[in-house]
Amino acid sequence: MNQMPMTSENVTTMPTKNTKITARDVQVYYGDTHAIKDVDVDIEDRTVTAFIGPSGCGKSTFLRCLNRMNDTIDICRVEGAIKIDNEDIYDKKVDPVQLRAKVGMVFQKPNPFPKSIYDNIAYGPRIHGLAKSKADLDEIVEKSLRRGAIWDEVKDRLHAPGTGLSGGQQQRLCIARAVATEPEVLLMDEPCSALDPIATDQVEDLIDELRSQYSVVIVTHSMQQAARVSQKTAFFHLGNLVEYGETDQIFTNPKDPRTESYISGRIG
Amino acid sequence: MPVLWIVAIILALAVIGYFMGRYRAIASAGGDSRKLHSLPNYYGTSVAIFTTVFSLLVLIIWLIVQPLVIENRVSGTIPAEAIPEGSTLGLVMSDVRRVANGLDIAVAGGAMTEDYASSIRTEFTDVRDRLAGVGVALGSDVGSSTLRAAQLYRTMSATGALLMAIVVLAIALGGFLFALMRTHKDFRARNVVETSIRYLLIGAASIAILTTVGIILSLIFNTIEFFYRYPAWDFFFGTTWAPSFGGGSELGIIPLLWGTLYISFIALVVAVPIGLFAAVYLSEYATPRIRAFAKPLIEVLAGIPTIVYGLFALLTVGPLLLSVFGPNSVGWMGAASSVMTAGLVMGIMLIPFVSSLSDDIINAVPQAMRDGSLGLGATHSETVKQVVLPAALPGIVGAVLLAASRAIGETMIVVMGAGAAARLSLNPFEAMTTVTAKIVSQLTGDADFSSPEALVAFALGMTLFVITLGLNILALYIVRKYREQYE
Numbered sequence: 001m002n003q004m005p006m007t008s009e010n011v012t013t014m015p016t017k018n019t020k021i022t023a024r025d026v027q028v029y030y031g032d033t034h035a036i037k038d039v040d041v042d043i044e045d046r047t048v049t050a051f052i053g054p055s056g057c058g059k060s061t062f063l064r065c066l067n068r069m070n071d072t073i074d075i076c077r078v079e080g081a082i083k084i085d086n087e088d089i090y091d092k093k094v095d096p097v098q099l100r101a102k103v104g105m106v107f108q109k110p111n112p113f114p115k116s117i118y119d120n121i122a123y124g125p126r127i128h129g130l131a132k133s134k135a136d137l138d139e140i141v142e143k144s145l146r147r148g149a150i151w152d153e154v155k156d157r158l159h160a161p162g163t164g165l166s167g168g169q170q171q172r173l174c175i176a177r178a179v180a181t182e183p184e185v186l187l188m189d190e191p192c193s194a195l196d197p198i199a200t201d202q203v204e205d206l207i208d209e210l211r212s213q214y215s216v217v218i219v220t221h222s223m224q225q226a227a228r229v230s231q232k233t234a235f236f237h238l239g240n241l242v243e244y245g246e247t248d249q250i251f252t253n254p255k256d257p258r259t260e261s262y263i264s265g266r267i268g
Numbered sequence: 269m270p271v272l273w274i275v276a277i278i279l280a281l282a283v284i285g286y287f288m289g290r291y292r293a294i295a296s297a298g299g300d301s302r303k304l305h306s307l308p309n310y311y312g313t314s315v316a317i318f319t320t321v322f323s324l325l326v327l328i329i330w331l332i333v334q335p336l337v338i339e340n341r342v343s344g345t346i347p348a349e350a351i352p353e354g355s356t357l358g359l360v361m362s363d364v365r366r367v368a369n370g371l372d373i374a375v376a377g378g379a380m381t382e383d384y385a386s387s388i389r390t391e392f393t394d395v396r397d398r399l400a401g402v403g404v405a406l407g408s409d410v411g412s413s414t415l416r417a418a419q420l421y422r423t424m425s426a427t428g429a430l431l432m433a434i435v436v437l438a439i440a441l442g443g444f445l446f447a448l449m450r451t452h453k454d455f456r457a458r459n460v461v462e463t464s465i466r467y468l469l470i471g472a473a474s475i476a477i478l479t480t481v482g483i484i485l486s487l488i489f490n491t492i493e494f495f496y497r498y499p500a501w502d503f504f505f506g507t508t509w510a511p512s513f514g515g516g517s518e519l520g521i522i523p524l525l526w527g528t529l530y531i532s533f534i535a536l537v538v539a540v541p542i543g544l545f546a547a548v549y550l551s552e553y554a555t556p557r558i559r560a561f562a563k564p565l566i567e568v569l570a571g572i573p574t575i576v577y578g579l580f581a582l583l584t585v586g587p588l589l590l591s592v593f594g595p596n597s598v599g600w601m602g603a604a605s606s607v608m609t610a611g612l613v614m615g616i617m618l619i620p621f622v623s624s625l626s627d628d629i630i631n632a633v634p635q636a637m638r639d640g641s642l643g644l645g646a647t648h649s650e651t652v653k654q655v656v657l658p659a660a661l662p663g664i665v666g667a668v669l670l671a672a673s674r675a676i677g678e679t680m681i682v683v684m685g686a687g688a689a690a691r692l693s694l695n696p697f698e699a700m701t702t703v704t705a706k707i708v709s710q711l712t713g714d715a716d717f718s719s720p721e722a723l724v725a726f727a728l729g730m731t732l733f734v735i736t737l738g739l740n741i742l743a744l745y746i747v748r749k750y751r752e753q754y755e
Contacts, residue, residue: 067643069639069642069643072638072639072642074555097645097646097647098645099645100642100643100644100645101644101645102645104643104644105639105643105644107636107639107640107643109636111634111636111637111639111640112640113637113640113641113655113658113659114637114658114659115658123641123644123646123654123655124644124645124646127644127645127646127650127654128645174640177640177644178643178644181644181645
């Protein structure tokens with residue numbers, strides 16, 4: 001694996017960025033445990049942002065705040081302000097169900113529904129009434145599968161069960177499924193941790209392509225992966241956001257000694 | 269020697285063997301138990317096992333075989349002319365056993381000497397009178413051949429019992445000595461005990477299986493016997509159920525099957541939606557605290573004896589339905605006993621079956637499925653309806669089929685709630701009856717056991733068994749297929 005960041009070229013060629021997500025003074029509690037402390041972060045549109053850090057540092061928890069998946073956990077409490085497109089997502093007026101259609105999520109383990117490949121993709125559009133007709137739905141399914149870079153592999157067996165695919169194919173199917181509801185932000189919680197190197201490579205290529213349309217936030221345990229796919233990197237440690245900046249800078253010239261210790265392998 | 273004594277001696281020998289085996293093993297290691305292959309207890313246990321297992325096995329087999337052999341030998345001595353008109357060899361043999369038993373009591377009570385009991389002749393003594401004197405009443409005078417057979421029976425039993433005691437105790441002692449001689453510090457007693465534990469477990473499993481096989485065989489033989497006396501076609505396709513113990517019965521199973529299926533259907537219509545919704549609530553919506561409190565409470569329903577449900581049907585639900593649908597209002601219902609009464613109550617009984625099994629199955633659906641659906645912006649109920657329930661569906665179908673076979677086999681609620689009239693009707697407010705309820709009424713009467721009216725119970729039982737077995741196999745097949753999906 002290439003330890004050197006490969007994204008310097010990409011970053012310089014990207015157009016000017018708008019801030020997509022703004023988090024200010026975010027605190028998360030699990031019962032009495034203070035899991036996230038004073039996190040401030042601005043996540044840019046059309047950028048891959050990586051969250052790295054040792055296990056239990058709160059990076060997945062913070063990710064799940066961004067689409068309010070933490071609401072499904074009874075003992076979890078979120079404080080502070082998280083805004084997407086300048087709208088507070090924890091405002092009482094915001095329906096978390098609508099929010100999650102806008103902020104898609106891909107999970108650590110591929111979790112296709114026990115339905116056909118077609119129905120897996122069509123699930124979101126059907127729920128949100130995105131398709132006017134059957135032909136419309138067919139088109140959405142094809143477009144999503146193409147964006148998920150899996151169309152060529154499954155186009156002849158759209159009605160075979162999604163659970164019959166290989167691990168890497170399943171994960172790309174899940175990404176295609178998340179893309180099908182036309183989200184603006186895509187959250188990925190260690191999307192490659194259950195995949196082999198070849199499948200990981202395919203998914204990483206896909207993430208790089210998705211950057212052209214979405215703001216992608218990825219949690220990863222692999223620092224090489226963060227260096228390969230992301231333009232911005234945030235390092236979390238013990239519930240604090242220690243350092244946030246250009247991926248290049250984080251990996252070559254970290255400002256905080258804790259970041260340096262982590263990326264050089266001394267802690268974590 | 270009584271069997272109890274033999275068992276007591278064997279067990280005493282086993283206890284002695286345990287301590288001697290232990291002692292001998294330790295002694296052979298020079299008092300240092302670390303030099304033994306196994307822990308000292310294993311040496312003792314292996315001696316105890318060798319003392320008891322084989323001797324007790326022989327004892328059990330002997331107790332089963334000896335009466336058969338004696339019966340066979342004794343019945344051979346009864347001449348054909350000694351069997352009265354209209355009687356059978358079996359009836360005479362039961363007389364023989366009774367007389368033999370009476371003589372035993374007389375000897376034990378001191379009314380006769382042993383010699384006298386084995387030498388009395390009907391020509392000189394009124395045996396019936398003498399036995400009545402010691403409290404054994406006989407139905408008729410004792411014929412000479414019966415008495416002689418009874419005396420032979422007694423002699424053979426006595427010899428057999430003596431022989432049994434000698435053989436069994438010899439085997440126990442043999443096993444004891446053999447195992448004790450083997451006990452040495454290098455003897456692998458631990459492995460011997462391990463092997464015998466395996467056989468113990470195999471034995472337990474085979475007893476369950478053999479019992480099932482035995483029950484099925486008895487059903488099959490009696491069913492065949494029934495079909496010799498009553499045409500199978502009329503049984504399976506007859507639409508009238510009218511047993512009459514004087515002969516000339518019509519024994520068609522169709523009305524009974526109809527009643528069974530109708531009542532089960534109503535029960536499932538009640539139980540499946542309620543049970544399923546309860547399961548969805550408990551597993552998806554209820555907080556852990558409510559769940560911990562509500563789930564056991566629902567399962568209490570499963571612990572109520574069915575006779576109590578029967579009372580509930582008879583005293584509460586029946587009269588309630590009658591007041592709503594009875595002659596005083598719409599007039600659909602004539603009496604409190606009806607298909608609806610039994611079906612409703614049976615449905616309530618089945619709720620915990622459906623809800624408890626479905627709850628387990630819904631819980632087995634991986635959380636990742638729910639997260640995936642919620643993450644796409646689905647609401648909770650959309651997630652349940654479109655992802656969780658389809659994923660759990662095969663298991664839920666299995667649960668429903670298990671509940672169905674329970675409903676088909678239910679008896680008490682039907683007896684008390686549905687009435688006893690076998691009827692083919694579509695009106696759910698009429699009294700009908702089921703296969704199980706008729707099995708009870710056919711066997712509890714005083715009918716001659718070899719008449720088709722009594723034997724039909726076995727044919728009914730066999731039919732029911734085949735139906736529920738089929739349902740259970742289907743349910744297991746579906747549940748197993750479901751398991752393959754996630755593992």
